[in-house]
Amino acid sequence: MRGSKPPVRQVTARAQRREILAFVEGRETEERYLTHWARRHRDRVLVTIDPFRGGPLQLVEHAVAAKRRDERDAKRGRGKPYDEIWCVFDIDEHPNIEAARSLAERNDIALAVSNPCIELWFLLHFAERFAYLDRYEAQRLARAHLGAGKVLHERALETLIARIEDATLRAQKLEEKHEGDGSPLGANPGSGMWRLVDRIRNA
Template identity: 35%
Template structure:
């Protein structure tokens, strides 16, 4: 007889590590350098690359396009992916409102996106507001020029291009600040496109990053 006796009440089954399935994101953005460089830095983050198991493909070929054009490109890509039985989980468009002169047909772009299961991350007035939120909270109205100046005051970089390493350590803090801005505008009854400053980038970041243990519970 074997001298080994299992401890009562304790399972002998070996624990199998579970891994979150990879999720694929296709992101259409209007920036020529700044937005693509930010996302390229983000996709290199171990938390995104490994723990979140996210594969991001930035479609920078649409640089300079207005929001409606970006949404139409995303719809076409989603249709092709479905026809080819692709494994893209989410299609996103990242674009700006622009102040003092708004992008044309903004509402039409957002409505068309919603009708075709395209998600949007809109920054108001522009993406530079999202970048500035990595360093400090901000709640007063900004024009594009003011947002760019604010961003430069924090990172000391030119308008075009960025060093992603300066931003990645603060990405979750930036998301918290952006979410707080949403609540601030909601409390004030301020709606799009007058919700300046704001950025929907926190929603995209939340979709890509893995949930914490507290969120799973």
């Protein structure tokens, strides 16, 4: 899995749509969630989830390698590069977060980072949250609202989609709060998942 290459794409009429390549940390939750959004907007956007899984820095390293390979192939007339490449990961207790952010910024890789975890993003669909919380609390609260754990069933996914506007506003309000009080980038609680979802919804 670690040596996997991005899926080979055929250049067809589908290439007229915006194409996003996403590297995600989790094996179930993130892929299921993003795929559900992508299916709803497949007339305008194609979202490919790379099969590689790893920590934040490893994800960004693979994203950078994929982008360089993609651009090299495009110069040789073999397809066109992805319009956007994203990495989706949690802060959790991962090392090398700053190195991952720095590498992504230098190589124009977009990030959707949640602190402490993606369940915080799900929680924001139901309520504002300004106080610090750990991943266990975030997971417990999200599970209580959704009736689902790591494997999001169809009802949970539809519930999240129906509440996306509220979640986006709450995530933005958290960012404004952190900026206003001088909190560090990506402070707990917070999530940038709204940006990637917005790119899919408004491609």
